[in-house]
Amino acid sequence: MREHVRSGTEVxxxxxxxxxxxxxxxxxxxxxWLTPELAVFGQSLPVDVFARDGYLGVDLFFAISGFVxxxxxxxxxxxQRVRTETLPAFARRRFLKIVPSYAIALVATLFxxxxxxxxxxxxxxxxxxxxxxxxxxxxGYGIANSVFWSLAIEVQFYLxxxxxxxxxRRLPIPTALALFAIALxxxxxxxxxxxxxxxxxxxxxxxxxxxxSGMLAAYGVVWVRVRGLRIPSWAFTIAAAICVVAAFKAMQxxxxxxxxxxxxxxxDLAGRSLIALAAGGIIFCSCLADRVWRGVLANPITLFLGLxxxxxxxxxxxxxxxxxxxxxxxxxxxxxxxxxxWKIPYIAIGWTATLLVATAITYFVERPLLATIKxxxxxxxWKRVASFTPRAANAPSxxxx
Numbered sequence: 521m522r523e524h525v526r527s528g529t530e531v532x533x534x535x536x537x538x539x540x541x542x543x544x545x546x547x548x549x550x551x552x553w554l555t556p557e558l559a560v561f562g563q564s565l566p567v568d569v570f571a572r573d574g575y576l577g578v579d580l581f582f583a584i585s586g587f588v589x590x591x592x593x594x595x596x597x598x599x600q601r602v603r604t605e606t607l608p609a610f611a612r613r614r615f616l617k618i619v620p621s622y623a624i625a626l627v628a629t630l631f632x633x634x635x636x637x638x639x640x641x642x643x644x645x646x647x648x649x650x651x652x653x654x655x656x657x658x659x660g661y662g663i664a665n666s667v668f669w670s671l672a673i674e675v676q677f678y679l680x681x682x683x684x685x686x687x688x689r690r691l692p693i694p695t696a697l698a699l700f701a702i703a704l705x706x707x708x709x710x711x712x713x714x715x716x717x718x719x720x721x722x723x724x725x726x727x728x729x730x731x732x733s734g735m736l737a738a739y740g741v742v743w744v745r746v747r748g749l750r751i752p753s754w755a756f757t758i759a760a761a762i763c764v765v766a767a768f769k770a771m772q773x774x775x776x777x778x779x780x781x782x783x784x785x786x787x788d789l790a791g792r793s794l795i796a797l798a799a800g801g802i803i804f805c806s807c808l809a810d811r812v813w814r815g816v817l818a819n820p821i822t823l824f825l826g827l828x829x830x831x832x833x834x835x836x837x838x839x840x841x842x843x844x845x846x847x848x849x850x851x852x853x854x855x856x857x858x859x860x861x862w863k864i865p866y867i868a869i870g871w872t873a874t875l876l877v878a879t880a881i882t883y884f885v886e887r888p889l890l891a892t893i894k895x896x897x898x899x900x901x902w903k904r905v906a907s908f909t910p911r912a913a914n915a916p917s918x919x920x921x
Contacts (some may be wrong), residue, residue: 543667
């Protein structure tokens, strides 16, 4: 975190935690039908929007991914003596970050899906997911775990990122505009015909504006710092707050069509670019804002959630769908949604189980593997366990002074 604080990018870690909160809020509302309410001094606050439209947290994840991937390239493009990863090093780091944790969740989903999906389709679904091409096929695993589609988008972007980054380093603004244009063209000219068909709608070109906004934010942060522009941090703080308000207004706009037939998909045609602009603006301005604003976004809770966010994302729907289908905790009515007393325990147990599983996999699997590339603080030291030799019973104990 010290390195991130020096560059002002610790807010990106905090925003990752906020993104996973939005996604988990959305699925908790979707599974439990519990709509949050909050009133201050008798005035009702529109917190229900975060539950119904928390799926937009995935859009924020894509923008963050673009920022994180391109940040070292931006440093190099603007004259900083930073080595960007070679293609083999890039592939290795992405593999260690994504695949092992994903493989564990994928195998678990296979066993969880046995009672939901025809056995003839189980292996087909397993292999399409293992190859990260599930967005080209009917996602049968969505019955048990509904988040895997975005992993296909993410990994497919990794395949084209080196080429996109090469062009972006030389022509940042035209390349960002091109990514927005491709996304808008795909959504309006191709996906508009088949909004309910996920194999058409959920394809990489439809999300390129989100990745592009993050990449442009990374370039902008480095450009401002390298140029030494004397813009006060409070100005960026105000701009960041304006971008947050704009993002919330966009979420309210999406919420207004939430219950219309294909309303969410139709809003996404143009609305996703609004979210991309707002997300990119929040990231850019927050990285340059004052320490108070950065501390609000990158507080201990959001930082920890950001640390374990990938595994929280992989596991939360799998566990909560299983609990819902197996009446755990037990509801007093046949339809658990009709039992108000069921909703809070269901969410509390689901969140707790998810956090425990996600933390364990992050600490024992994901971070130790990443530590083979770069030292990680939150990682179990398997080498120490492997090299441990029990001391003989009569051997003298070692004294340290």
